[in-house]
Amino acid sequence: MRSIIFFDIDGTIVTEDERAIIPDSTREAIKETRRAGNLTFINSGRTAFNISPRVKELGFDGYICGCGTYIEYDGKVLLKRTVPKDECLRIAQLLRECKVTPVYEHSDGYYFDDKATMTDGLRYFMEVFVDSGIDVSGRVEDEDFGFDKFVIWQNEDSDMELFRREISKSYSIIDRGGGFFENVPLGFSKETGIETILKLLDIPMERAYAIGDSMNDLPMLQAVPNSIAMGGAEKIYPYVSYITTPIEEDGIAKALKHFGLI
Numbered sequence: 559m560r561s562i563i564f565f566d567i568d569g570t571i572v573t574e575d576e577r578a579i580i581p582d583s584t585r586e587a588i589k590e591t592r593r594a595g596n597l598t599f600i601n602s603g604r605t606a607f608n609i610s611p612r613v614k615e616l617g618f619d620g621y622i623c624g625c626g627t628y629i630e631y632d633g634k635v636l637l638k639r640t641v642p643k644d645e646c647l648r649i650a651q652l653l654r655e656c657k658v659t660p661v662y663e664h665s666d667g668y669y670f671d672d673k674a675t676m677t678d679g680l681r682y683f684m685e686v687f688v689d690s691g692i693d694v695s696g697r698v699e700d701e702d703f704g705f706d707k708f709v710i711w712q713n714e715d716s717d718m719e720l721f722r723r724e725i726s727k728s729y730s731i732i733d734r735g736g737g738f739f740e741n742v743p744l745g746f747s748k749e750t751g752i753e754t755i756l757k758l759l760d761i762p763m764e765r766a767y768a769i770g771d772s773m774n775d776l777p778m779l780q781a782v783p784n785s786i787a788m789g790g791a792e793k794i795y796p797y798v799s800y801i802t803t804p805i806e807e808d809g810i811a812k813a814l815k816h817f818g819l820i
Contacts, residue, residue: 561765561819563591564601564622564752564778565810567613569771570788573805576686580612587811588616590820599755601748601768601778603740605706606630606638606665610690622751625742625774627706628665629751631758638665640704641743645728649708650698656721657713662698662705669696669703677711679738707746712737732774740774748778769802769813770794786813 565571573579588598600609601622609621620631629637641649646662650671653660659677662669668687670680687694697703707729712718725731725741732740756766767784768775771791779785779797787794789804802813814820 559765560595560597560761561767562597562599562755562759562761563814563819564599564748564766564768564782565618566770566772566775566778567600567602567604567609569791569805570769570775571613571616571805571810574771578612579806580616581806581808581810583808583811584805585616587814587820588618591814592617592619594820596819597759597761601751603707603748603774605663607667608663608692620755622748622755624663624665624706624746625740625748625777626746626751626754627743629754631755636758637754639743639746640664640706643704646704649705649725650703652724653708653710653721655717656724657716658710658718658721659713660708660710662696662703662708664705667693667696669698669700669705670694671698673698675713677713679711679736707740707742709734709738709740712739734772734774748775749781750777752778752781767817767819769810771805784817 568574571584592598597619599620600618603625605624606628622629627639654673659674659680660671684694729741729743734740764783766782768778768782769786770779771788773793776797785798787798787801788809789802795801802809
């Protein structure tokens with residue numbers, strides 16, 4: 559019986575630094591497991607437009623993006639959930655009141671708020687986006703402004719009590735560390751994306767595998783019985799069934815071999 563493997567991107571398939579290396583062993587392991595009849599899916603916090611061609615060319619059967627707010631299989635979009643316009647505008651005003659620095663993530667692009675404080679994190683993100691050819695001209699004031707999810711950086715004068723109290727009513731707040739938070743509409747996660755795909759393809763849970771490296775991967779790692787942490791991702795070690803080697807030490811290939819997937 560075929561198995562299905564869900565992969566995070568940053569720090570799992572691609573090194574999470576300016577080099578953005580995809581090891582040759584990872585490329586070959588993904589090809590080999592697909593040749594064996596297994597399915598491979600990206601399961602990422604990135605929204606759909608920000609899955610780079612370098613990742614797509616590895617060959618995946620489908621994509622779960624934006625923490626479950628977008629699902630694609632065999633080239634067909636199965637789910638595309640954008641927050642209603644009036645809610646997007648309400649959140650944008652609230653975040654200004656909270657004095658946090660947001661990036662609004664849509665399946666078709668990013669939106670920024672020039673009234674927010676420019677943080678080192680945002681500056682780095684925008685530099686990476688520009689280097690990657692990603693359009694950074696979208697603004698909250700644009701007529702087509704909208705988002706599927708959003709991230710924020712905390713500032714010295716941020717009202718985090720107000721932020722947590724109001725945002726938690728409708729969003730899961732994921733603490734990524736260093737004052738950086740990922741915010742996903744309630745009812746959507748990397749786990750719900752997995753559940754949708756397993757039901758669609760009639761694949762039993764025991765044949766599902768997930769590989770990640772950070773705390774925002776916990777929903778998918780805890781959703782499957784065969785969960786894998788990349789070497790070096792100590793924070794998630796207590797939550798997984800197997801710990802592989804770091805990404806540049808053939809971590810993906812060794813994990814798939816351990817479970818007999820290649």
